[in-house]
Amino acid sequence: MTTVIGLAPNERGAAAVHLGSMLARSVSDDVVVVTVVPTPWPPNPYRIDTEYLAHQEKAAAEALAVARTNIGPDLSVELVTHSARSVSSGLLDVARDRAATVVALGSSSTGLFGLVSLGGVAERLLHSADIPVTLAPRGFHTGTTNARISRITVAFGRADKDSDLLVSAASVAADIGATLRVACFAVRPMTAAAGSVDPAAEDLVVGEWATGLEGDIRQALRAGDGGAATEVDVVVGQGATWAEALTAVPWGSGEVLAVGTSSSAISRFFLGSHASKIVRNSPVPVYLWPRAVPGS
Numbered sequence: 218m219t220t221v222i223g224l225a226p227n228e229r230g231a232a233a234v235h236l237g238s239m240l241a242r243s244v245s246d247d248v249v250v251v252t253v254v255p256t257p258w259p260p261n262p263y264r265i266d267t268e269y270l271a272h273q274e275k276a277a278a279e280a281l282a283v284a285r286t287n288i289g290p291d292l293s294v295e296l297v298t299h300s301a302r303s304v305s306s307g308l309l310d311v312a313r314d315r316a317a318t319v320v321a322l323g324s325s326s327t328g329l330f331g332l333v334s335l336g337g338v339a340e341r342l343l344h345s346a347d348i349p350v351t352l353a354p355r356g357f358h359t360g361t362t363n364a365r366i367s368r369i370t371v372a373f374g375r376a377d378k379d380s381d382l383l384v385s386a387a388s389v390a391a392d393i394g395a396t397l398r399v400a401c402f403a404v405r406p407m408t409a410a411a412g413s414v415d416p417a418a419e420d421l422v423v424g425e426w427a428t429g430l431e432g433d434i435r436q437a438l439r440a441g442d443g444g445a446a447t448e449v450d451v452v453v454g455q456g457a458t459w460a461e462a463l464t465a466v467p468w469g470s471g472e473v474l475a476v477g478t479s480s481s482a483i484s485r486f487f488l489g490s491h492a493s494k495i496v497r498n499s500p501v502p503v504y505l506w507p508r509a510v511p512g513s
Contacts, residue, residue, distance in 0.1 A: 218246045221249050224284055233321050234250065237250075238359070240319060247294075249297055252277040254270065281297075309342065309346065323336075324339075329355065332355065333354050350505045366472075368472045369386050372401075375433070385506065397450075399451045400466050401451070403455045404456060404457070430451075431451050454466040459498045463495065468501050476496055
């Protein structure tokens with residue numbers, strides 16, 4: 218089993234290395250750290266790009282060497298420089314060749330520090346990937362060389378009621394010795410803040426919504442366990458914005474937020490409107506989980 222870490226020779230690369238190492242250590246995966254250098258297109262018979270390509274390969278080798286120092290000695294690590302027409306296609310080439318279980322990436326350097334931000338490589342990778350993809354918040358650092366996943370939090374909504382997202386996450390948490398938590402997010406409309414809706418009525422609506430979701434959560438877990446009960450904490454984050462709703466939930470070190478995705482005609486990973494907002498406001502690493510629906 219292999220975790221592939223997509224490396225960039227900058228801040229994003231460091232974040233991806235810390236995330237990928239934590240994931241691999243938790244599930245006893247080997248690690249393949251990959252940096253992709255460009256393949257000239259169309260090919261130039263006069264090799265005028267030789268100097269530029271040599272510079273790229275040198276930078277890639279230096280980035281890989283630095284990455285190795287950030288990975289604990291307990292992991293089996295392979296360092297790979299791969300040539301491809303694009304970073305995303307190159308990462309997929311290596312992931313498929315190594316039968317990887319997950320690809321770990323950093324966030325865009327233009328995103329907000331401490332939050333997940335989908336960059337161009339991640340966006341393109343999600344269109345074609347057939348394995349889970351994880352994204353580290355910008356500047357993510359585990360603070361130690363032996364970090365493991367301590368808790369999996371599942372972002373749960375009505376769309377996840379009949380999927381295998383929660384049951385799969387519960388199984389993984391049990392296998393790796395992590396705790397399981399379910400988070401539901403309620404973004405209250407601005408009309409309530411402006412006073413046009415009675416706050417008590419708004420609280421009642423949110424409360425009934427949360428109660429209904431808790432029932433769905435218990436039902437999904439019972440079905441997955443063959444009727445047995447599974448211990449799980451349920452939290453509700455509320456706010457006037459998605460950022461406030463996610464901030465309202467306490468997050469800890471070693472935490473991963475699992476978000477279910479579906480497929481579309483143009484993308485293997487399709488993030489719905491709510492899932493996309495959750496991902497882009499997450500202060501912890503996000504694990505994008507292909508959401509299979511029973512009977513589909």
